[in-house]
Amino acid sequence: AQKITQTQPGMFVQEKEAVTLDCTYDTSDQSYGLFWYKQPSSGEMIFLIYQGSYDEQNATEGRYSLNFQKARKSANLVISASQLGDSAMYFCAMRGTANAGKSTFGDGTTLTVKP
Amino acid sequence: EAQVTQNPRYLITVTGKKLTVTCSQNMNHEYMSWYRQDPGLGLRQIYYSMNVEVTDKGDVPEGYKVSRKEKRNFPLILESPSPNQTSLYFCASSFLSGSTDTQYFGPGTRLTVL
Numbered sequence: 001a002q003k004i005t006q007t008q009p010g011m012f013v014q015e016k017e018a019v020t021l022d023c024t025y026d027t028s029d030q031s032y033g034l035f036w037y038k039q040p041s042s043g044e045m046i047f048l049i050y051q052g053s054y055d056e057q058n059a060t061e062g063r064y065s066l067n068f069q070k071a072r073k074s075a076n077l078v079i080s081a082s083q084l085g086d087s088a089m090y091f092c093a094m095r096g097t098a099n100a101g102k103s104t105f106g107d108g109t110t111l112t113v114k115p
Numbered sequence: 116e117a118q119v120t121q122n123p124r125y126l127i128t129v130t131g132k133k134l135t136v137t138c139s140q141n142m143n144h145e146y147m148s149w150y151r152q153d154p155g156l157g158l159r160q161i162y163y164s165m166n167v168e169v170t171d172k173g174d175v176p177e178g179y180k181v182s183r184k185e186k187r188n189f190p191l192i193l194e195s196p197s198p199n200q201t202s203l204y205f206c207a208s209s210f211l212s213g214s215t216d217t218q219y220f221g222p223g224t225r226l227t228v229l
Contacts, residue, residue: 009155033216035218043223044223045207045220047217047218047219050217095216100216101146101163101164101165101211102160102173103148103163104160104174105150105157105158105159106157107155108157
C-alpha cells in the first residue's frame with residue numbers, strides 16, 4: 001500500500017523568500033517515483049518536479065528543488081525566491097514500479113505568497 | 116499540441132440520470148487514469164488503465180465504470196449518479212515505462228449531482 005502525508009494544510013511566505021513544503025510517504029515498493037504538482041486557482045494540474053527512489057542526487061528544476069531523504073521517507077519541495085504567481089495548492093504524489101498504475105496523492109498544501 | 120481533453124467541463128445533473136465524461140489523449144500514452152478531487156482530500160484515484168482492454172480499480176471505484184476500447188479514449192461512466200459524486204474530476208495519461216513517468220492531466224470536469 002502507498003500513503004502520502006502532507007502535514008501543512010496552509011503555508012505563508014514572503015515574496016522573494018524560500019519556502020519548504022513537507023511530504024512524507026510510505027510504500028512497500030523497492031522502486032518508486034515521487035512527484036510534485038501545482039494547482040493554481042484556475043484548477044489545472046501542473047507537473048513541477050520528479051525524484052526517483054534510486055536517484056542519488058536531489059532533483060532540481062529552476063526554482064524548485066526536492067529535498068529527498070530516503071531513510072526518513074521524506075520528499076520535501078523547496079521553492080526558492082517565491083513569487084506571487086507561486087500562490088497555489090501543491091500536491092505530493094507517488095507511483096511504484098510494482099504497480100505503476102497505482103498513483104497516490106497527498107491532501108495538498110495551500111501556499112500563499114505575500115507581497 | 117500534446118494534450119488531454121475532457122468533456123464536458125461543467126455538468127449539472129440529477130440523481131439517477133446516467134452520464135458519461137469523455138477523456139481523450141493524443142500522445143499515444145498506454146496509461147490513463149481517472150481521479151476525483153474533493154476539498155481537503157486531494158486527488159483520489161477512481162480507475163486506471165494500463166492499455167486497451169486493461170483496467171483496474173483505484174481507491175474509490177464504487178459507483179463508476181470505465182472502458183478502454185481505443186488507446187486514446189478512456190470514458191468515465193456514472194450509471195446512476197448520486198449527490199455524493201459531486202466533485203471535480205480529472206483524467207490523466209502517461210507512458211508506462213516505469214515509475215518515472217509523470218502524468219499529464221486534463222483540464223478537469225466539475226460535476227454537480229442534485
